[in-house]
Amino acid sequence: MDEQTVGEREHVVSERWVTIPNALSVLRLLGMPVFLWAILSERDGLALLLLLVSGVTDYLDGKIARAFDMESRLGGFLDPIADRLYILATLFGLVWRELIPVWLVVVLLAREAVMVVMLAFLRTRGQLGLPVHFVGKAATFNLLYAFPLLLLAHRDDWLGHVARPVGWGFAWWGVALYWLAAILYAVHARLVLRGGPPRVATT
Template structure:
């Protein structure tokens, strides 16, 4: 979630929130190795740690004003790497179906397809809204629960339906956020065209 909005690009880039984001990025290859080699306890711990640090970096950045330009880029990049690696790893192990991966990847491709228009019109990137943050939150907490749900234990039996509930809510909100993003871009494009028409007139 791009939680670090506001000023502070000149602050020390190696502050606590940014270090937490870097740790999340560093955990991606560890998770992939663990899930692909069926080291499920380690994979679960990495997933849980990533979810906790994702919450903490935004909380600390907002509370203490530790907002940096690096953090505004690093945090969503860490989220995307985390989600992508987890989707791949869980699908490879048949813990989630590949069509769910395709559904979430298609949403990101949908968003990416708007980039040329945004760039050609010199528009700013629309701000991240609450629905997008909620979608990422749901997905981030769905993944460790789904992995835990693959364990042959009473805990796995309890975790599996809860994990799928988070996954379905996250997927729905992910696409709803994408559609809202498209609406924002469309509105911005319309305003920019009207501005140019007014200048030409």
């Protein structure tokens, strides 16, 4: 086990595989292909339900991990992977159905490309990853709130009229926070390379 200090609180990042948070992350990953099929086949009710379940389990796995000292290296790997896959699947589905513009996808994928390059560079310097930042999680939550609303925005009834501005509000906040998180990760990476915070194995 590795011990690390955040502020003045010491906690343990374990090597355990079988934990409740990890099971929730695996459940999210298993639901992703079903979600993609649902959104592409215009089964919007099922797609919305799976997005809701994904958001709830994303919140619960982090909450449980911190509250019951179940943070693990596997969980630190699976959680951001599941987040990114749901975001990418949703973007693909919404663009395929022409519900969102291509530029939004380009902006979000450009941020992902920046993070991939940054993490690859850190690995060449012996750094296995960076801790998940709360701004990054806030960005993910905003985007996961935006997507179901944007899925409803194409409706011509009152629900679509309400969902459209609210959904785009969450989308704009999500994009802004997504890029802000990338900047904060870059600052943190610079500190790490200068010998600042200790190494961690989460991403």
